[in-house]
Amino acid sequence: MDEVPLTEGDQTRHLKIGSKLTEGLRRRLIDFLRSNSDCFAWSHADMLGIDSKIIMHKLQVDPLHQPVRQKRRKFAHERDAIINDEVKSLLGAGFIREVQYPEWLDNFVLILIHPDDQEKTSFMTSRGI
Structure with a gap:
C-alpha cells in the first residue's frame, strides 16, 4: 500500500x-x-447533517421478550482511554446521547438508531452509560 x-x-x-x-x-x-x-469524512464532525431518511437502523424487537442488560466489559487502560475519546467525539457530534434509565444495556452501538429504539441500544463505558 x-x-x-x-x-x-x-x-x-x-x-x-x-x-x-x-x-x-x-x-x-x-x-x-x-x-x-x-x-x-475525516471526523465525526464532518458527518453532521446526514439525513435520517437516508439511513437509520430500526430494531425488530419482540415486546414479549425481557430487556437484556449486559455486564460492562473491562478494558486495558489504553483501550479504555481510546473508547472514552471516541465516546466524547460522538457526543460532541450529536451522534449519541447520555441516558439515565436504560432498560436494554449493551457494550457498543455504532449506527444511527431510530428514536423509538435508542433506549434499547444503550451502551456502557468506564465513564458511564
Missing part, C-alpha cells in the same frame, strides 16, 4: 492505495480521489 496525500503537500490527510497499480491507473485514481475530496 502506498500513502498518498489527498491534497498535494498535506500529510495530515492521506489515503492508502494499492502499490501494484500501473502508473497510469494510479495517476487517474489519485486525480479522481482529489477531485472528489469533499466526499471524505
Whole structure:
C-alpha cells in the first residue's frame, strides 16, 4: 500500500492505495480521489447533517421478550482511554446521547438508531452509560 496525500503537500490527510497499480491507473485514481475530496469524512464532525431518511437502523424487537442488560466489559487502560475519546467525539457530534434509565444495556452501538429504539441500544463505558 502506498500513502498518498489527498491534497498535494498535506500529510495530515492521506489515503492508502494499492502499490501494484500501473502508473497510469494510479495517476487517474489519485486525480479522481482529489477531485472528489469533499466526499471524505475525516471526523465525526464532518458527518453532521446526514439525513435520517437516508439511513437509520430500526430494531425488530419482540415486546414479549425481557430487556437484556449486559455486564460492562473491562478494558486495558489504553483501550479504555481510546473508547472514552471516541465516546466524547460522538457526543460532541450529536451522534449519541447520555441516558439515565436504560432498560436494554449493551457494550457498543455504532449506527444511527431510530428514536423509538435508542433506549434499547444503550451502551456502557468506564465513564458511564
